[in-house]
Amino acid sequence: MTRYLGFRVAYVAATLVAVSVVIFVMLMASGDPAALMLSPNATPAEVAALRHQMGFDRPWPAQYLAFVRRAVWGDFGTSLRYNEPALGLVVQFLPATAVLAGAAMALAVAIAMPLGVLAAARRGSAYDLTASAVGVLGQSVPVFWLGMLMILVFGVVLQWLPIGGRGGVSHLVLPAAALGWYETAALTRLVRASLLDVLGDDYIRTAYAKGLRAYTVLLKHALRNAALPVVTVLGLELGTLLGGAVVTETVFSWPGVGRLLVDAVNNRDVPLALTAILLLAGIVICLNLVVDLCYAWLDPRVRYG
């Protein structure tokens, strides 16, 4: 296990370096941050002076290495836009995104698990049809469109829920539902398929033959074994939710890292964009590691070494 953990930590570091290089090159290739830092009235001479002052006229490898040298000590630079430490800003906005992603995932699990179980347990029934419909709709409806529809129906017409911003629990419902809709669909299909697979196994037939209650067979025996692929996907999807909250945060004016990242990229705020992406990438990679380690708990047959 120790050797496995060591390998995974090295893998995390290598992945983060690769991500940082790719994102840095893409950001630098897409425009001149100096021009965007100054007012629209700035002359080319003023832009050139600022470019030199900020070091943007140095070769890209030199700029990247300077960033890495500082980042190793926890200094991810200063946001060109806000003139505040980039890491502090991202950390400031991260809880909002974490809350939104967590709520979306919780909602998805709360709907997908019972619906998927019912669909598998009662194949061909109304539950099964509902699960299929949810699966198809959820994976074909774009988040931004769904979000706008929800705002219109539940916010403007019915006035049941707030249409944006961050506040109490009621503010979380619509954005979490919009963000979690795709996950609900994907998880419902996965739970159903995985459970159907397990329900065909011999030990399940044996359990029924022994007279165990359907509730016990389904939830205590079948679901536990069917949960393995579901747990894998949950971990991966939580990472996807963190990064995919960009659109939802924009539609619902939710003050999270997604919006911060969009603004940073649009304004070529290289330190802020790099920091946000590296932090999100790191979280996704760590989540994957946690998921992998959970395997051993879920399935005693799995061992690392």
Next chain:
Amino acid sequence: MATGSDGTERISRRAVLRRAAALGLAAGSLSCLGASRVFGAPAGSAVTIAEGLEPLSLDPANDTATMAMDTYSSMFDALVSFDAKIVLHPSLAASWRAVTPTTWEFALASGVMFHNGDPMTSDDVAYSINRIVAPDSKLRRKSFMAGIQKADVVDAKTVRVTTSIPLAITPKLMRYAYVVPRKIVEQQGDAQFALKPVGTGPYQFVEWVKSSHITVRRYDRYWGAAPAIDVATWQSIPEDFSRVAALQTGAADVIVLVPPDRAAALQRARDIHVETSPSLRTDFVGMNTWSAPFADVRVRQAMNYAVDKDTLIKEILGGYAISNGSPVSRAVPSFNPAIKPYPYDPDKAKALLKQAGYANGFETTIEGTAGMYPSETDVIQAIAGQLQKVGVTVRLNLQPWGSFWPRWLGRKVPGLYFLGFGNDLGDPHQIFASHMWKAGRGLYWNTPKLDAMVEAGLATADEAKRHAVYADAQVFVHEQAPWVFLYDQVDIYGVRGRIDWRPRPDEQVLPHQMRARTA
């Protein structure tokens, strides 16, 4: 649990329905959690303004966006201010005079206090100007105050401003130098001051939750007229759809940048009214005149005759724009009303192109952005179609602002480009300096004749003489046609019925100019 026909036990439908009902009750109860108002400002003497962006900083010298100035003008004052007709008025300066062509003296108003209770001094005023214009200043406002060299304290009530060249617009430029308390800025540093600003304005800072809202509260010891609104909140809602929804639900009282296609629906809504104002912002298609074909004035004029501005305004902008043949917006006091827009005349366009040697037309590109100006993508596409009819084939190159702007500044746009320009100084000099003056930023066109006119306008403080010079300059530019002159924007705002407010051409949405009607 129910027993199925095969003897196995199944989860009953009734159990599922019971659980679903419980879930529904829980969801419905959420509607009781203050759902009808999103953002926390109470009704009554409070107002919530939904903007598309938030300021980069609450240091008033470190963001130049028009929307940021709404917040700054509420918390800070400058030596001068503009009224709704873009006429200059005294503010923190009671009066001013030109001592020499490069020296101005400002006599300060009395009884002005900062929000922390400290009196404003002439030292604070001089400091506020110098921190912007200092050679090593990194504040974004610096380029707007080009030509201002320094400010000195003359006595407790007088500040002297020195310019590097004769600069008739010096008093107007002072609008950008909001006065800040020197002691606090030097103690805290620029970065900290930007998070907890202190000014002399009618409102004092309460809180800023980034990407969410900024709240200010009325300052009871304000030296000027007390505002009617007690609490103002600016919300940052970037999506047009979400902003309109916020107005419809009452979450916002005033919203900016209403899309033209939503204005009619909002006008019909109960308890909402749509306000419009001609803007200081003028949209145009510029041309790179340093090489063929746009080096030829006949080609440039042909482009103007080939574009049907009236159709663009009617069909795409819903009538929310005003055709203009001058580079100066109609809302600027020195606009020359004698200049008429180029009429739509494709036959004349073709004749001019033939004279210039382009009887078979030519190919070019048009660069622009998406989402920066009202319906600009549709307008650009329509213009390309109209130019095609006179034989000019236009390839579109639409980019995010972050990509387009550095290209434009680097003089890398080879053909046509779509831009808008907001003249918040209310002075023709600003548009000429930004786009046509060689000593300023005449990147894609400039001529010695216009340079002389611009410099003549700068050199005299006599407004009548300046007015005459700029009138001639506008005629000259119209004839030389370095742009396809399009239109002045008409800004559309949505306002809840309880708020009494009229918009301004400079796009300033100021809570101290609003009143809340009692229910």
